[in-house]
Amino acid sequence: xxxxxxxxxxxxxxxxxxxxxxxxxxxxxxxxxxxxxxxxxxxxxxxxxxxxxxxxxxxxxxxxxxxxxxxxxxxxxxxxxxxxxxxxxxxxxxxxxxxxxxxxxxxxxxxxxxxxxxxxxxxxxxxxxxxxxxxxxxxxxxxxxxxxxxxxxxxxxxxxxxxxxxxxxxxxxxxxxxxxxxxxxxxxxxxxxxxxxxxxxxxxxxxxxxxxxxxxxxxxxxxxxxxxxxxxxxxxxxxxxxxxxxxxxxxxxxxxxxxxxxxxxxxxxxxxxxxxxxxxxxxxxxxxxxxxxxxxxxxxxxxxxxxxxxxxxxxxxxxxxxxxxxxxxxxxxxxxxxxxxxxxxxxxxxxxxxxxxxxxxxxxx
Amino acid sequence: xxxxxxxxxxxxxxxxxxxxxxxxxxxxxxxxxxxxxxxxxxxxxxxxxxxxxxxxxxxxxxxxxxxxxxxxxxxxxxxxxxxxxxxxxxxxxxxxxxxxxxxxxxxxxxxxxxxxxxxxxxxxxxxxxxxxxxxxxxxxxxxxxxxxxxxxxxxxxxxxxxxxxxxxxxxxxxxxxxxxxxxxxxxxxxxxxxxxxxxxxxxxxxxxxxxxxxxxxxxxxxxxxxxxxxxxxxxxxxxxxxxxxxxxxxxxxxxxxxxxxxxxxxxxxxxxxxxxxxxxxxxxxxxxxxxxxxxxxxxxxxxxxxxxxxxxxxxxxxxxxxxxxxxxxxxxxxxxxxxxxxxxxxxxxxxxxxxxxxxxxxxxxxxxxxxxxxxxxxxxxxxxxxxxxxxxxxxxxxxxxxxxxxxxxxxxxxxxxxxxxxxxxxxxxxxxxxxxxxxxxxxxxxxxxxxxxxxxxxxxxxxxxxxxxxxxxxxxxxxxxxxxxxxxxxxxxxxxxxxxxxxxxxxxxxxxxxxxxxxxxxxxxxxxxxxxxxxxxx
Numbered sequence: 001x002x003x004x005x006x007x008x009x010x011x012x013x014x015x016x017x018x019x020x021x022x023x024x025x026x027x028x029x030x031x032x033x034x035x036x037x038x039x040x041x042x043x044x045x046x047x048x049x050x051x052x053x054x055x056x057x058x059x060x061x062x063x064x065x066x067x068x069x070x071x072x073x074x075x076x077x078x079x080x081x082x083x084x085x086x087x088x089x090x091x092x093x094x095x096x097x098x099x100x101x102x103x104x105x106x107x108x109x110x111x112x113x114x115x116x117x118x119x120x121x122x123x124x125x126x127x128x129x130x131x132x133x134x135x136x137x138x139x140x141x142x143x144x145x146x147x148x149x150x151x152x153x154x155x156x157x158x159x160x161x162x163x164x165x166x167x168x169x170x171x172x173x174x175x176x177x178x179x180x181x182x183x184x185x186x187x188x189x190x191x192x193x194x195x196x197x198x199x200x201x202x203x204x205x206x207x208x209x210x211x212x213x214x215x216x217x218x219x220x221x222x223x224x225x226x227x228x229x230x231x232x233x234x235x236x237x238x239x240x241x242x243x244x245x246x247x248x249x250x251x252x253x254x255x256x257x258x259x260x261x262x263x264x265x266x267x268x269x270x271x272x273x274x275x276x277x278x279x280x281x282x283x284x285x286x287x288x289x290x291x292x293x294x295x296x297x298x299x300x301x302x303x304x305x306x307x308x309x310x311x312x313x314x315x316x317x318x319x320x321x322x323x324x325x326x327x328x329x330x331x332x333x334x335x336x337x338x339x340x341x342x343x344x345x346x347x348x349x350x351x352x353x354x355x356x357x358x359x360x361x362x363x364x365x
Numbered sequence: 366x367x368x369x370x371x372x373x374x375x376x377x378x379x380x381x382x383x384x385x386x387x388x389x390x391x392x393x394x395x396x397x398x399x400x401x402x403x404x405x406x407x408x409x410x411x412x413x414x415x416x417x418x419x420x421x422x423x424x425x426x427x428x429x430x431x432x433x434x435x436x437x438x439x440x441x442x443x444x445x446x447x448x449x450x451x452x453x454x455x456x457x458x459x460x461x462x463x464x465x466x467x468x469x470x471x472x473x474x475x476x477x478x479x480x481x482x483x484x485x486x487x488x489x490x491x492x493x494x495x496x497x498x499x500x501x502x503x504x505x506x507x508x509x510x511x512x513x514x515x516x517x518x519x520x521x522x523x524x525x526x527x528x529x530x531x532x533x534x535x536x537x538x539x540x541x542x543x544x545x546x547x548x549x550x551x552x553x554x555x556x557x558x559x560x561x562x563x564x565x566x567x568x569x570x571x572x573x574x575x576x577x578x579x580x581x582x583x584x585x586x587x588x589x590x591x592x593x594x595x596x597x598x599x600x601x602x603x604x605x606x607x608x609x610x611x612x613x614x615x616x617x618x619x620x621x622x623x624x625x626x627x628x629x630x631x632x633x634x635x636x637x638x639x640x641x642x643x644x645x646x647x648x649x650x651x652x653x654x655x656x657x658x659x660x661x662x663x664x665x666x667x668x669x670x671x672x673x674x675x676x677x678x679x680x681x682x683x684x685x686x687x688x689x690x691x692x693x694x695x696x697x698x699x700x701x702x703x704x705x706x707x708x709x710x711x712x713x714x715x716x717x718x719x720x721x722x723x724x725x726x727x728x729x730x731x732x733x734x735x736x737x738x739x740x741x742x743x744x745x746x747x748x749x750x751x752x753x754x755x756x757x758x759x760x761x762x763x764x765x766x767x768x769x770x771x772x773x774x775x776x777x778x779x780x781x782x783x784x785x786x787x788x789x790x791x792x793x794x795x796x797x798x799x800x801x802x803x804x805x806x807x808x809x810x811x812x813x814x815x816x817x818x819x820x821x822x823x824x825x826x827x828x829x830x831x832x833x834x835x836x837x838x839x840x841x842x843x844x845x846x847x848x849x850x851x852x853x854x855x856x857x858x859x860x861x862x863x864x865x866x867x868x869x870x871x872x873x874x875x876x877x878x879x880x881x882x883x884x885x886x887x888x889x890x891x892x893x894x895x896x897x898x899x900x901x902x903x
Contacts, residue, residue: 024810024814024826024827025810025813025814026810026813026814027746027813027814028746028814028815035746037742038742038743038745038746039746041740041742041743042737042740042743042746045736045737045740045743046737049733049736049737052733053729053730053733056700056701056704056729057726057729059704059708060704060707060722060725060726063704063707063708063709063710063712064707064712064722067643067707067708067709067710067711067712068711068712068713068714069644069711069712069713070713073709073710073711073712074711075643075644075645075709075710075711076645076708076709076710077645077646078648078709079645079646079647079648079649079650079706079901080648080649080650080651080901081649084649084705085649085652085698088697088698088701089694089698092693092694092697093694096690096691096693096694099690099740100686100687100690103686103740103741103742103743104683104686106742107679107682107683107686107741107742108679108683110742110745126519151428152428152429152822153428153429153430154428155428157427157428157825160824161427161824161825162427162822162823162824163824185514185518185519186512186514186515186518186519187512187514187515187609189674189748189749191817193746193815196745196746197745198674198745198746198748199674199676200674200675200676202603202609202610202675202676203514203603203609204602204603204604204608204609205603205608205609205610205676207675207676208676221815222815222817222820223817224748224749224750224817225512225749226438226507226508226512226515226749226819227515228438228506228507228515228519229433229434229435229438229506230434231434231438231819231820232434232817232819232820232821232822232823233434233822296433298501298502299502299521326519
């Protein structure tokens with residue numbers, strides 16, 4: 001008997017949630033009240049299902065074992081019982097009601113976004129995320145990290161392969177944050193499992209979700225709605241920092257953005273534009289037009305020898321700013337980045353276009 | 366109806382089928398058309414399966430090894446479309462064609478020429494769908510759910526061919542459904558009451574009403590796509606005053622009944638096979654009928670549980686959660702009735718029974734994950750992950766497909782007059798049932814650990830389970846070569862059987878000759894025969 005108890009407790013320990021979590025078998029408990037509610041609900045329903053399964057499958061397998069012809073079992077002939085039917089209609093209804101009560105509470109709680117201390121606007125683009133801090137006046141774009149892009153076809157994968165970005169979203173700990181989620185093209189979905197936040201980003205509409213994160217750390221997620229070719233390559237990385245560090249980060253971002261704005265007023269040299277342009281191109285354009293500028297015709301035309309790229313700069317700026325057919329609008333990039341990338345496209349790949357200054361872009365907006 | 370007894374003017378049925386290829390093109394015979402449906406479905410199953418092998422090969426390890434992401438999306442899209450519209454649905458229509466006239470004591474289907482047409486649309490629709498692979502820009506790559514605007518503004522040109530193919534498939538399904546309703550209501554033996562009908566007939570009758578309700582909605586949504594793409598409308602484009610979420614509402618108003626279209630006939634099949642091999646009448650016949658009807662009704666009012674994350678208001682979330690949970694009740698009743706049918710029976714385990722028992726077990730696992738997915742807050746973490754992929758493959762592969770295979774083996778002796786090789790069939794069963802679980806069970810863990818579905822490449826923590834799943838996938842795929850051999854071997858070399866090869870089997874079809882005659886019942890069966898062969902007679 002004692003042995004049996006040890007065995008049982010060992011089994012319980014084996015299937016206990018901690019072990020599941022370590023091996024990536026189970027849902028994360030996460031770091032928000034919402035994600036913990038979801039986790040508890042998930043485990044509750046899971047165990048209810050296990051109990052029902054044991055009863056139903058137990059009966060079925062006992063019957064398969066005991067009531068077989070090879071054991072000489074004679075078939076009975078009963079085939080109807082209104083009482084039994086009522087019983088196994090009523091019991092499941094009661095079980096369902098008992099599950100529905102906590103589920104309703106959790107649903108009502110997670111839909112309530114009125115108690116937010118700050119707001120982040122998330123705009124999805126094919127295939128990157130744009131984060132806006134409306135009050136702090138910060139805005140940036142977050143792409144899949146170059147280290148991941150470079151190793152997609154290689155054998156050596158970096159740590160956090162496909163789950164690393166160039167610019168991380170930074171959020172303060174212990175703050176109620178409201179996320180406003182929308183999209184610029186197709187439907188995407190912003191999902192960070194540890195926050196219990198997964199919200200469709202619908203073009204032309206704004207959805208909201210909220211999170212109050214309890215723990216400083218780095219949290220990773222992915223786009224969770226098929227959004228085209230590079231759906232698997234638009235991860236989310238969030239750094240949750242202390243409130244002091246967050247204030248420092250905000251100040252740093254604001255001065256950096258001011259510097260960028262200032263640099264838009266100076267005249268850039270060709271080599272400066274080309275250097276910056278190459279990195280902007282590889283981040284924003286290479287997914288479709290390819291690193292070598294040859295594109296993926298017929299859907300994604302080449303940049304090399306293109307009429308637009310080798311023609312007047314104003315047409316080229318217009319298309320990059322406002323998009324055309326499958327090409328998205330890039331007015332989300334700042335003037336310097338746009339001038340640099342347009343110059344890069346016009347000069348690299350043996351093209352013969354003119355260089356473009358930030359001021360040209362500014363006046364074309 | 367007494368037409369079944371009337372002499373047939375030209376005595377056509379005495380001649381039997383025409384010779385050669387034209388027999389199959391011109392046939393109006395329910396058995397010929399049933400066979401055509403079954404072979405078409407099987408061919409599509411193999412094609413769809415080959416696409417799935419491509420998917421699992423790319424997912425074998427992290428990184429892109431074999432294809433570009435866009436082609437991967439084409440594979441997942443076409444795999445889903447072909448399996449749903451090309452394999453599972455036609456297979457059930459084929460079974461319905463073969464079995465319903467025999468089960469209700471009729472000579473043939475009520476509308477035989479339309480029957481021919483509704484089949485012969487299919488190869489063209491399937492051909493158009495498959496031809497998109499060879500078009501500029503490639504096949505549709507927006508998932509089998511084709512959410513706008515990915516499927517409108519951002520889709521390849523081949524999308525218009527996809528829309529045309531879906532329209533054709535819809536015509537075919539609606540005609541098939543009308544035919545089944547007309548047959549069941551008009552051609553039934555005069556002495557057979559509705560509540561005498563075998564459950565396969567009942568489930569197909571109810572399924573037909575789901576088809577008639579759902580398929581026109583699908584036709585509507587693809588037509589709206591067509592005009593959005595080509596004629597400047599903006600149904601699903603917010604910049605023109607439309608709404609992309611409306612697409613999902615219309616799609617799932619078709620899509621959820623569609624799910625039950627693919628499973629209700631499977632419930633019917635199960636309700637035939639378990640009593641046969643348990644040697645006991647079906648437990649709770651009438652509650653089975655009522656449960657099927659309740660599931661069909663509920664299937665129309667739960668569609669938005671696929672859309673909990675679209676920004677639905679709380680009241681909507683609560684309603685769709687409650688309605689969804691309610692489906693567990695009639696579905697549970699069915700499972701309990703099957704177990705009660707087994708209880709104190711005298712069971713044997715021939716291949717059809719093995720497939721059916723594993724259907725009950727594995728489908729119920731899919732039902733449990735379905736219940737979990739129905740809990741709206743928890744769905745936040747499950748939605749669009751591999752947990753969903755695992756769920757719907759448990760209900761569609763080890764659910765619908767399992768029942769189709771069980772039915773094929775169970776009625777093959779009646780169709781051919783010959784018996785399949787039982788030991789090979791058992792080997793095939795164990796091979797398939799083990800590999801399918803290696804394939805799909807780890808996907809539950811992948812989903813819970815956070816792997817989104819429809820991604821061609823994944824981060825390193827998902828590598829182990831994907832490897833296991835792919836190995837299971839290849840083994841499962843290979844098992845279909847053996848199934849092909851078993852069926853062909855039965856048709857060519859099977860040992861002749863008696864009219865009732867399964868001793869415990871009941872049903873009018875078993876009163877026909879060992880190999881069912883070209884026209885099933887030229888004189889309707891008597892009341893006494895109907896009662897003796899009824900599923901709920903003692």
